[in-house]
Amino acid sequence: xxxxxxxxxxxxxxxxxxxxxxxxxxxGHRSVSWYQQTPGQGLQFLFEYFSETQRNKxxxxxxxxxxxxxNSRSEMNVSTLELGDSALYLCAxxxxxxxxxxxxxGPGTRLTVT
Amino acid sequence: xxxxxxxxxxxxxxxxxxxxxxxxxxxxxxTYYLFWYKQPPSGELVFLIRRNSFDEQNEISxxxxxxxxxxxxxxxxxxxxxxxxxxxxYFCALPPRGSQGNxxxxxxxxxxxxx
Numbered sequence: 001x002x003x004x005x006x007x008x009x010x011x012x013x014x015x016x017x018x019x020x021x022x023x024x025x026x027x028g029h030r031s032v033s034w035y036q037q038t039p040g041q042g043l044q045f046l047f048e049y050f051s052e053t054q055r056n057k058x059x060x061x062x063x064x065x066x067x068x069x070x071n072s073r074s075e076m077n078v079s080t081l082e083l084g085d086s087a088l089y090l091c092a093x094x095x096x097x098x099x100x101x102x103x104x105x106g107p108g109t110r111l112t113v114t
Numbered sequence: 115x116x117x118x119x120x121x122x123x124x125x126x127x128x129x130x131x132x133x134x135x136x137x138x139x140x141x142x143x144x145t146y147y148l149f150w151y152k153q154p155p156s157g158e159l160v161f162l163i164r165r166n167s168f169d170e171q172n173e174i175s176x177x178x179x180x181x182x183x184x185x186x187x188x189x190x191x192x193x194x195x196x197x198x199x200x201x202x203x204y205f206c207a208l209p210p211r212g213s214q215g216n217x218x219x220x221x222x223x224x225x226x227x228x229x
Contacts, residue, residue, distance in 0.1 A: 033215045042222065043205065050217030056216045088157060092217065101147050101214055105159035 002027065004093050004106035012112045018079040021109045023091030025072050030053075031096025032074035033103060034066060037088040045087075049074055078111075082101045086113045116128065116141045118206050120220035127196055130227050135191045135223045137206030143167075146208055148189045149217065155200040162204075165189060196227045 005024045013019050025032050025112075033047040033056075045058040049068035066076045078085055088110050093105035117140040127133045139148065150162040163173065165182050173180045177194045193200055203224045207217040 031215045033217075043217075043219040045216045045218070048213075050215060056213050058216070078195050090157075090159060090218075092159070096214055101209055102149070102161055102163055103215075103217060105151075107156065107158045110157070 001092060004091060004104055006089075006091050006106040006109050008109060009107060010110050010112075012114060013081050013086055015081055015083060017081050018059070018077065019081060019111060021076045021078075021089055021091075021111075023074045023076070023093075023106060025074070025091075025093030026104055029093040029095055029104075030072055031094045032072065033092045034074070034076050035090045035092065036060075037090060037108075038086075043090070046076065055096075062065055081113045083113050115219050116143075116208055118208060118209050118218055120204075120206055120223050122223045123221070124224045126226045126228065129198060130195050131227075132192060132194050133196050133225065134176075135193075135204050135206075135225065137189045137190065137191065137220060138161070139187050139206070139208055141187075141208060141213050148182065149207040150189075150191050150211075151200045151205045151207065151219075153205065153222070159205070162191075169220035193225075195227075198227050199229055201225060201227045 007022045031050045033048040037043045048056040052068045063079045068074045088108045090108045092105045094103045120136045136157045146167045148165045152160045179192045187226045203222040205222045207219045
């Protein structure tokens with residue numbers, strides 16, 4: 001079974017630009033969650049999508065948005081990039097229902113904002 | 115609100131030593147799940163274990179074992195006979211109340227195993 005894939009793996013952007021990150025979940029998984037990891041703040045939850053609907057949202061500004069497609073693939077968008085958005089962005093997939101809470105993570109996208 | 119505390123920021127051991135990583139959590143939920151993840155230098159978080167609060171039995175998987183104590187709100191992780199490949203950052207986590215797609219992580223413990 002293929003794991004979670006994220007593209008691109010590395011990205012360098014300039015302050016003020018926008019960026020879109022992509023995540024393909026494990027086959028059969030309907031939930032995709034996004035996390036930001038920085039040395040200072042650690043792992044922080046951004047949002048979760050289940051069956052194309054945002055089900056949970058973390059405490060991030062509106063510049064961070066996402067969506068999920070009918071095939072469960074998800075994209076995350078960050079507009080008007082700031083230097084502080086430099087981080088490792090991790091996507092996780094799970095079944096999203098029943099008592100299955102395990103999340104399986106992708107390799108991450110390392111975003112550098114200059 | 116839920117909270118996970120991993121007081122050990124960094125631990126360094128020599129290969130073949132046993133090492134225990136501590137995790138203390140706070141939750142008002144009567145039933146909940148706890149998790150451990152491993153993050154090697156490559157960056158990908160690897161799922162290690164999920165424990166239901168109903169089950170306080172210790173769990174062993176090869177060189178890994180977990181000690182869950184509800185009375186002290188702790189879920190500690192022990193690696194027996196550590197190996198260099200165990201070098202990674204280890205995270206303890208639990209979901210917020212009523213939420214499946216969200217995990218609250220501790221700050222992590224960086225384990226370095228030297229040959």
